[in-house]
Amino acid sequence: MKEKITKQAILSVSRDIVNQEGYDALTLARVAKALKIKTPSLYNHISGLKDLRKELALDALKQLNYEVTQSAVGRSGDGALKAIGFAFIHFMRENPGLYAATLIAPDLQDPDIDQESSAIVAIIIKVLEPYHFGNVRAIHFVRGLRALAHGFSTLEYQGGFQIEVPLDDSISVAFDTFIKGLMAMNEAPGKENQKTENHSA
Amino acid sequence: MKEKITKQAILSVSRDIVNQEGYDALTLARVAKALKIKTPSLYNHISGLKDLRKELALDALKQLNYEVTQSAVGRSGDGALKAIGFAFIHFMRENPGLYAATLIAPDLQDPDIDQESSAIVAIIIKVLEPYHFGNVRAIHFVRGLRALAHGFSTLEYQGGFQIEVPLDDSISVAFDTFIKGLMAMNEAPGKENQKTENHSA
DNA sequence: TATTTTAACTAATGTTATTAGTTTTGTAAA
DNA sequence: TTTACAAAACTAATAACATTAGTTAAAATA
Incomplete structure (x- = not known):
């Protein structure tokens, strides 16, 4: 066949x-x-190798978005945030080549790729809603969480963690730590709580 | 000449x-x-292109180590941690190609590369000393800080932050948040404070 | 059935990295 | 100064790759 x-x-x-x-x-x-x-x-x-790489990256981002979204349904607050973080790692472990495709082939100028990227941001923003951060502050936190998930994924992908302390523990602790700090921040909010409409952090 | x-x-x-x-x-x-x-x-x-890429990555890591180390001298505690984070970003901004070299060419199995990578870990461990974390816990935090710095660098490198909220603010807030959570963790430490000798997180 | 479109093909070109073998050149010994 | 040697350049050749142009066969459509 x-x-x-x-x-x-x-x-x-x-x-x-x-x-x-x-x-x-x-x-x-x-x-x-x-x-x-x-x-x-x-x-x-x-239309060529470049095109194939872009299409593959797009595909990978779509799958990543889907899995990240699925990981958050039925959860809320810090549980949802941690689940999102692990969804990143999980995707990278199961699809190392596709993960590399999202890393290497970016062309973030491309509107298709850009749209998928900001979809992930939208998911995290939604999960952060209950915390009632100002918009600017929410963007800071989205970026922080994204950087954390992305950083762990990339470093493990490269083999940057060799020690016998389990990486999953580190990820868990890191997210707990960040979220704990996030709560503390909320109790003593900064001054930059202006409104912003653009959510494509 | x-x-x-x-x-x-x-x-x-x-x-x-x-x-x-x-x-x-x-x-x-x-x-x-x-x-x-x-x-x-x-x-x-x-001895070929592969060799050149490896040598270039090694060179880049050495420079990165140097700049990260320099950024921390004369500072301590959270000031030092934040400075290290910004040193990463600064290096990436000034040397985008070299930064890419460290991302793409890794071969983390290579002993030379491995040594340079773990040197960065050693620096952060040293800065964390005053907090008196257990070794396992310290490794978790090193990994978290490393992932955070690495994540921000990589995402900005790829162009993953387009919005008008300044990225430097986000980095600052993210590190503050993580460090704040880190302090809170220290007040209520977990149970996994065993001793460990290996520091190549 | 005739025509048009789709999607395969062959052939050719230019760019790579890499290897093998040769020649030049500079330096140190005789 | 001349000779010997080693370092470092060279030419030539090969294999893998992407890409373009032009061709042919098959499938869909009118």
Whole structure:
């Protein structure tokens, strides 16, 4: 049963390739071989390697958004925040190649990519709502949480944690710590509580 | 006055290339052109592109370590921690190509690279000493601070922050938040305060 | 059935990294 | 000063890659 060759099929084998053989293994030659066609035939469906990388990154971001969103449903407050953090790590562990795709191929100027990126921000903003932060302050916290999740993911991806202390404990403690500080901040709020409409932090 | 061609000279032009033209612009052909020699001649000094990337990453990590260390001297406690965080961001802003080199070329298995990575950990551990955390707990916090700094750097590098709220404010708030939570944690310590000797978190 | 579009193909070009073998050049010894 | 050697440049060649142009076969449509 031959798979019909379509953009989705190309993305599908690309996902497998990057996850199993590493991001660098994603070449048009490799993709064509997996699909049993010649390299130039790919140009009937995509407009080149750069395009393929972008599409793959977009796909990865969509999946990441979905999993992050799912991790937060049914939870609230600090439980939801921690779940979001772990959803990042989980995604990276299960899909190292796709995670690399979101790291390397960014082109954040691209409107499609930009939209997916800010969708993640919107999720966190929503979870933060009950805390009643001012908008500016909320953006600071969103950025902090995002940086924390992203930082842990990237460092583990690179192999930056070798010690025998379990990483999951560290992540848990780090989020607890940040959230605890966040509460303390709320009791003694700063002066920068102006309104802001733009939520694409 | 012709520059004598040496490993250092190769690394020097490589630094300029990645910072000015992006990490992808680092090819042996490009380096050779900058040095006005032919590509194969480079093999008299380095053993290939992979080697060059590794050497460049090592160089970048050394510089990063130096700047992080310098940022902490004369400061203590939360002031020092925040300064370290900003040193990361500053390095990334001034040397985007070198920063990318540390992100992309890792090979964390390599002993040279590993040593430089754990040097950064040692610095933070030292700054945390006055807080008298147990070793396990200290490692958690080191990881958290490292992830925070790394996360902010990487996200800004990718262009992940577009809004008009200044990023430096967010970084400041995030570190304050984390440090505040850290103090609160210290007042109510957890149960996992065993001793550990390995400091290469 | 005839026509148009889709999607494969072959052929060719230019850019890479890399290896092998050769020549030049500078330095140190005779 | 001449000779010997090693360092560091070179030329030539190969293989993997992306990309473009032009061609052909098959499928969909009119």
